[in-house]
Amino acid sequence: MVSTPLRRPRSPSPNGEDEMTLPEDYKPYVPVAKRRAQMLSQLGSKKQEVKKVKTAEELEKEMEEELREQAEDEERAREKARRERTLLQAAQEVKERKALEDAQKSAADKEAEKEAILLAEMERAQKKLASAQELAQGTVYTESLRTSWRPPHYIRNLSEEEHQVIRDKFHIITEGDGIPPPIPHFADMKVPKPILEYLKGKGIKKPTPIQIQGIPTAFAGRDMIGIAFTGSGKTLAFTLPAIMQSLEMEAKLPFVRGEGPVGLIICPSRELARQTYEGCQAMCNALKESGNYPELRSLLCIGGINMADQGDVLNRGVHIVVATPGRLIDMLDKGKLNANNCKYLCMDEADRMIDMGFEEDVRSIMSHFKYQRQTLLFSATMPRKIQDFAQQSLINPILVNVGRAGAANMDVIQEVEYVKQEAKMVYLLECLQKTPPPVIIFSDNKNEVDDIQEYLLLKGVEAVAIHGSKTQEEREYAIRSFKTGAKDVMVASGVASKGLDFNEIQHVIVYTMPKEIEDYVHEIGRTGRSGKTGIATTFVNMNTSEQTLLDLKYLLMEAKQKIPEFLLSIDDPRASHGGALKGCPICGGLGHGLQDCPKLQEEQRRKQAANTRYDGGGY
Numbered sequence: 228m229v230s231t232p233l234r235r236p237r238s239p240s241p242n243g244e245d246e247m248t249l250p251e252d253y254k255p256y257v258p259v260a261k262r263r264a265q266m267l268s269q270l271g272s273k274k275q276e277v278k279k280v281k282t283a284e285e286l287e288k289e290m291e292e293e294l295r296e297q298a299e300d301e302e303r304a305r306e307k308a309r310r311e312r313t314l315l316q317a318a319q320e321v322k323e324r325k326a327l328e329d330a331q332k333s334a335a336d337k338e339a340e341k342e343a344i345l346l347a348e349m350e351r352a353q354k355k356l357a358s359a360q361e362l363a364q365g366t367v368y369t370e371s372l373r374t375s376w377r378p379p380h381y382i383r384n385l386s387e388e389e390h391q392v393i394r395d396k397f398h399i400i401t402e403g404d405g406i407p408p409p410i411p412h413f414a415d416m417k418v419p420k421p422i423l424e425y426l427k428g429k430g431i432k433k434p435t436p437i438q439i440q441g442i443p444t445a446f447a448g449r450d451m452i453g454i455a456f457t458g459s460g461k462t463l464a465f466t467l468p469a470i471m472q473s474l475e476m477e478a479k480l481p482f483v484r485g486e487g488p489v490g491l492i493i494c495p496s497r498e499l500a501r502q503t504y505e506g507c508q509a510m511c512n513a514l515k516e517s518g519n520y521p522e523l524r525s526l527l528c529i530g531g532i533n534m535a536d537q538g539d540v541l542n543r544g545v546h547i548v549v550a551t552p553g554r555l556i557d558m559l560d561k562g563k564l565n566a567n568n569c570k571y572l573c574m575d576e577a578d579r580m581i582d583m584g585f586e587e588d589v590r591s592i593m594s595h596f597k598y599q600r601q602t603l604l605f606s607a608t609m610p611r612k613i614q615d616f617a618q619q620s621l622i623n624p625i626l627v628n629v630g631r632a633g634a635a636n637m638d639v640i641q642e643v644e645y646v647k648q649e650a651k652m653v654y655l656l657e658c659l660q661k662t663p664p665p666v667i668i669f670s671d672n673k674n675e676v677d678d679i680q681e682y683l684l685l686k687g688v689e690a691v692a693i694h695g696s697k698t699q700e701e702r703e704y705a706i707r708s709f710k711t712g713a714k715d716v717m718v719a720s721g722v723a724s725k726g727l728d729f730n731e732i733q734h735v736i737v738y739t740m741p742k743e744i745e746d747y748v749h750e751i752g753r754t755g756r757s758g759k760t761g762i763a764t765t766f767v768n769m770n771t772s773e774q775t776l777l778d779l780k781y782l783l784m785e786a787k788q789k790i791p792e793f794l795l796s797i798d799d800p801r802a803s804h805g806g807a808l809k810g811c812p813i814c815g816g817l818g819h820g821l822q823d824c825p826k827l828q829e830e831q832r833r834k835q836a837a838n839t840r841y842d843g844g845g846y
């Protein structure tokens with residue numbers, strides 16, 4: 228309750244002017260010296276009056292005492308005022324600090340709001356991914372595809388809690404409804420024996436975490452988003468289900484000319500497609516050679532090769548097609564292939580596919596489907612765009628995630644070194660001594676790739692080079708000679724070698740740090756594969772942007788790597804906003820927010836360039 232202060236009525240001022248009202252007990256201030264003088268003069272007169280009662284000395288003493296007490300009272304009052312002032316000041320400081328924090332908090336909130344608007348816009352910009360027929364007929368699938376595969380009895384009998392214990396043990400994170408159980412042994416997945424034998428021969432005896440959860444999920448016919456770090460065995464997790472589906476279909480009714488494929492695997496690069504195709508074909512061969520299974524035929528469908536060479540496969544019906552988008556669309560448009568029987572669609576490196584502008588191509592491929600298919604997206608990173616993409620093309624999907632999307636492989640020892648631009652080439656030679664071959668050197672600049680190769684050749688190092696401007700033959704020669712060990716070093720542009728699985732790379736040298744941390748994760752991921760440890764050395768210098776360095780710093784921290792002093796000293800402007808830092812929703816980088824995402828900026832730049840070209844009448 229608030230009490231109303233009592234106010235005394237004022238008597239009007241005699242001169243009519245407004246006077247300040249003084250309290251009744253008001254005493255004007257008289258300095259100590261003046262009071263002492265007044266008292267002494269009073270004392271003089273009092274001395275005579277009380278002469279008979281008290282001696283002058285006694286009176287003087289009394290006065291002194293009184294004065295001392297007054298002085299002490301004053302000092303106490305001053306002290307009280309001082310204390311009040313300090314308290315007031317402290318309260319003011321607290322108030323100011325709170326106001327500042329509030330302002331910062333609202334800045335962070337504003338940022339989050341902006342991000343939400345941007346993301347919503349991006350979502351709206353994407354159309355539903357479906358075939359022309361489905362769109363025209365308004366077909367909406369609500370249930371996953373059914374397959375005849377079931378986990379073995381003893382696994383089905385385990386409780387959900389027991390399944391979760393296995394997931395936790397292997398750091399598998401899942402999201403979705405009715406998630407199939409994780410299965411930690413290939414044999415329990417009911418994988419055909421000849422394939423098990425083949426895998427064993429390649430040293431693949433136990434499934435990796437992404438395979439433990441991913442293979443049963445795919446075998447059960449569920450749509451899925453598979454996220455796992457580089458080199459964690461994603462390829463097997465999506466080729467094996469394609470083979471199983473093909474076996475099931477072939478067993479029902481053997482494929483004849485013009486039929487198929489059952490499984491379609493799309494990769495962003497020719498090299499990656501070839502590698503996936505070879506792995507797939509090897510498993511099909513193992514089945515056929517066992518004599519107990521029908522022949523399954525796979526087809527490689529990429530630019531730069533003569534499709535007539537695979538005419539035999541096309542003539543007899545094809546079960547699995549591994550393709551790059553451009554050549555696949557060409558084949559579908561020309562009617563050399565059709566998706567009428569296709570039940571299984573997988574996009575490897577889906578994030579890269581979208582980055583490389585294949586989104587429209589994927590839409591175009593989707594438009595060839597007549598019936599529901601099982602769709603899988605695999606990626607080492609999980610930008611927001613993939614989540615949106617999945618939402619538009621997957622039905623009741625399951626997310627299988629091993630480790631944070633975009634995190635680096637923990638089996639890679641990451642060493643970051645500050646090397647001046649002009650010293651890089653010479654230092655590279657020294658750096659090559661760190662490990663025996665094979666070694667991969669990355670640079671995002673094609674000219675730099677050529678320069679490095681030339682320099683190494685001059686220095687007597689057996690090096691090959693690969694980048695986007697090389698011919699198909701040159702690229703294939705480089706990969707072949709490096710894979711077989713004929714060449715010790717491969718100098719590569721990041722794009723040309725994404726997802727490639729080379730044998731036991733000892734050392735990756737990131738000669739020029741890529742702008743996008745995702746690319747860096749892919750590059751260093753060429754080593755430290757299938758559980759082996761590898762080394763990655765990265766050169767940074769003044770040319771590396773602070774934001775990239777910040778992304779790198781957080782990535783190193785997350786992977787519990789040694790952080791060089793110069794990285795430690797970089798402050799994160801967002802850290803002052805307080806609260807935990809969340810990764811960029813676009814690329815997963817930990818050192819920046821959505822608005823500073825280099826990926827988003829690159830995309831906007833591309834769009835702008837395309838618009839400018841269009842406006843300029845270039846088409």
Ligand SMILES: Nc1ncnc2c1ncn2[C@@H]1O[C@H](COP(=O)(O)OP(=O)(O)OP(=O)(O)O)[C@@H](O)[C@H]1O
Pocket residue numbers: 429430431432433434435438455456457458459460461462463606607725726727728752753756757
């Ligand atoms: N269960 C396993 N046990 C041991 N090695 C395996 C297993 N599964 C796959 N591998 C091997 O691990 C290597 C990496 O596998 P893979 O290429 O599928 O990785 P990835 O996750 O696709 O990597 P990236 O994201 O870089 O493409 C391959 O040589 C593969 O033969």
